[in-house]
Amino acid sequence: MTLNRRKLLGSLLSILTLLLAFLMFFPILWMALTSLKTEALAISFPPRILFTPTLENWRVAILDSPFLEFMWNTVIITFFSILLALILGIPTAYAMAFYASKRTDSSMLWIMSTRMLPPAGVIVPIYIIFLRLNLLDTYLGLIILYAGMNFPLVVWMVRSFMLELPYEVLEAARLDGANLWQEFSQVILPLLIPGLAATALLAIIFTWNEFFLAVNLTTRDASPLSVYVSTFKAAQGNLFIAKMSAAATAAVIPVLIAGWLAQRQLVTGLTMGAVK
Amino acid sequence: MASTSLSQKSALAPNKVRKEARKFLSAPGLIFLVIVTQVPFAIAIYFSFTNWNLLRPNSRGFLGWDRMWRNFRRILANPDFYTVLWNTVYLTISIVIVTFLVGLLFALLLNRPFLGRGVARTLLISPFLIMPVAAAVLWKNVLLDPSFGLSAYLLKLVGINNFYLIEAFPMLSIIxxxxxxxxxxxxxxxxxxxQSLPESTIEAARIDGASGIPMFRYIILPHLRRFIEIALLLETIFILNVFGVIFVTTTGGPGIRTTNLPYQIFLEAFSRWNVGRASAYGIFAVILANIVVVIFLQVLRNQNQEAAA
Structure with missing residues (x-):
């Protein structure tokens, strides 16, 4: 009897959990569903759950709009800023992992603290510097800033992955006379690939979604998707609710996928390794 | 090239060369980080002591030693500043409390094996992944729009007409x-x-007769303490920067009722073009964030010492 009751309670809790999870996800699902309705259907009362889906909004919102130009900007900026952060961050992580000194711990904390500097506190000087160097509304400007934003994440995550590598393998490579570059490229790098992939996926999430720097430092040519999405307003211009939903859904799908793929490393990345 | 010569020497004098290798490897990244983060902040401090307004090109320059605090004095004398500061703190604390209570509930619910747990977890993390401005656009236009939104329909079901939730409750909507x-x-x-709580601890407590609330209060909660500290402090640091959602939903209004510090800086800088005052506001934002960052780093250090002891 007690066993049955416990089982029943367990099942109820499981159903409750799934129900709450569905409720949290519902706004995103509703956005995706709305994007597949006709405009008339999207604003019809009562809202329709069952309907014949149409891809017309997607065609208009993605192909007959500047969407792809902004998406291209986001892709370029995200890719190169993460590449730059990796190129600068991996050697730093390597030095911090294998050539540690007394100051390593405080250096690591300092690196972490730079990630926590409020962007609003430095936006004015950055704007003025960009104005002087002709970096406003350019890819290069945002790539440099986002690389700076991703650098602490790269150093913290890559270092923690390096510290988990089996020490004997490194020892053996050194005894075989491998130089620094050989040790890194032939021994460490192959073992590090999964960790680097997880790091890059997390960096994609933050870079793709960034808005504050993007909206203040670009006007049109180099503006990423987040700036474009922020201009969506109901019943204004030719973008209505269904088309707006299509564009917004398209803008968030790549990051949803990156996040789902990186689920296992998400916690480590979000806390910079403070929680494993 | 340089790396080859370094490592050839390393067989002879490992310690000295290792030190060189460390500098050589970490220097480019660290110099880059200083240029991107610390240099702008140093310039912000200088700007905060100037009268510079981009709309008045001749206004540049240091205010002078006797008047250098003018921007700060004017900000502190302006009652709006305290409203903005209060909005920032109120917004942050409310969000931290709400997310803590709901997040803890979800974590407890997910911490038991059941069919579909992976799916539930995946669905639950999704809101965090989507871009904040897309989330704001979605809530503002698709869910809460007074005439076409889902909320309009749900309100109608309970007999309320044409009610714009964001306008009626701007702060609550953002929260x-x-x-x-x-x-x-x-x-x-x-x-x-x-999940890092050892099964044996729970088992031992259960044998001692603990379950339900006492189990949570005396076994689970103390173990969770360090995770709660890390989660809430980190969250606070990032929530202090909320901008996109305000930009899309209320633009800081009505009046300045939902203007937080980042939004105020944005207005000073990019609609009034007041470089000096915006920089001074920025210094306040950095001070506010650093108070939390210092506590966070202290907590991390203490936890590492506890773990080492």
């Missing part, structure tokens, strides 16, 4: 949207904490 996005963050960290 709601940001909490929706950040609950998964707290949930994930607390879930990691729950």
């Amino acid at each position: 709601g949207i940001v909490s929706w996005q950040w609950t998964p963050f707290v949930m994930l960290i607390l879930l990691a904490g729950l």
Whole structure:
């Protein structure tokens, strides 16, 4: 009897959990569903759950709009800023992992603290510097800033992955006379690939979604998707609710996928390794 | 090339060369980080002591030693500053409380094996992944729009007409949207904490007759403490920067009722073009964030010492 009751309670809790999870996800699902309705259907009362889906909004919102130009900007900026952060961050992580000194711990904390500097506190000087160097509304400007934003994440995550590598393998490579570059490229790098992939996926999430720097430092040519999405307003211009939903859904799908793929490393990345 | 010569020497004098290798490897990244983060902040401090307004090109320059604090004095004398500061603190604390309570509930619910747990987890983390401005656009136009939104229909069901939730409750709307996005963050960290609790501890407590609330109060909660500290402090640091959601939903209004510090800086800088005052506001934002960062780093250090002891 007690066993049955416990089982029943367990099942109820499981159903409750799934129900709450569905409720949290519902706004995103509703956005995706709305994007597949006709405009008339999207604003019809009562809202329709069952309907014949149409891809017309997607065609208009993605192909007959500047969407792809902004998406291209986001892709370029995200890719190169993460590449730059990796190129600068991996050697730093390597030095911090294998050539540690007394100051390593405080250096690591300092690196972490730079990630926590409020962007609003430095936006004015950055704007003025960009104005002087002709970096406003350019890819290069945002790539440099986002690389700076991703650098602490790269150093913290890559270092923690390096510290988990089996020490004997490194020892053996050194005894075989491998130089620094050989040790890194032939021994460490192959073992590090999964960790680097997880790091890059997390960096994609933050870079793709960034808005504050993007909206203040670009006007049109180099503006990423987040700036474009922020201009969506109901019943204004030719973008209505269904088309707006299509564009917004398209803008968030790549990051949803990156996040789902990186689920296992998400916690480590979000806390910079403070929680494993 | 340089790396080859360094490592050839390393067989002879490992320690000295290792030190050189460390500098050589970490220097480019660290110099880059200083240029991108610390140099702008140093310039912000200088700007905060100037009278510079981009609309008045001749206004540049240091205010002078006797008048250098003018921007700060004017900000502190302006009652709006305290409203903005209060908005920032109120917004942050409300979101932290809401996300903590809901996130803890979700973490506890997910911390038991059941069919579909992976799916539930995946669904639950999704709000955190989507871009904040997209979340704001979604809530503002698709869900809460007074005439076409889903909320209009739901309100109609209970007999209320044409009611714009964001206009009626601007601050609550922002708290709601940001909490929706950040609950998964707290949930994930607390879930990691729950899963690191050794099974044997729970078993031992159970044999001693603990279950339900006493189990939670005396066994689970103390273990979770360090995860709660990390989650809430980190969240606070990032929530202080909320901008996109305000930009899309209320533009800081009505009046300045939902203007927080980042939004105020944005207005000073990019609609009034007041470089001096915006920089001074920026210094306040950095001070506010650094108070939390210092506590966070202290907590991390203490936890590492506890773990080492």
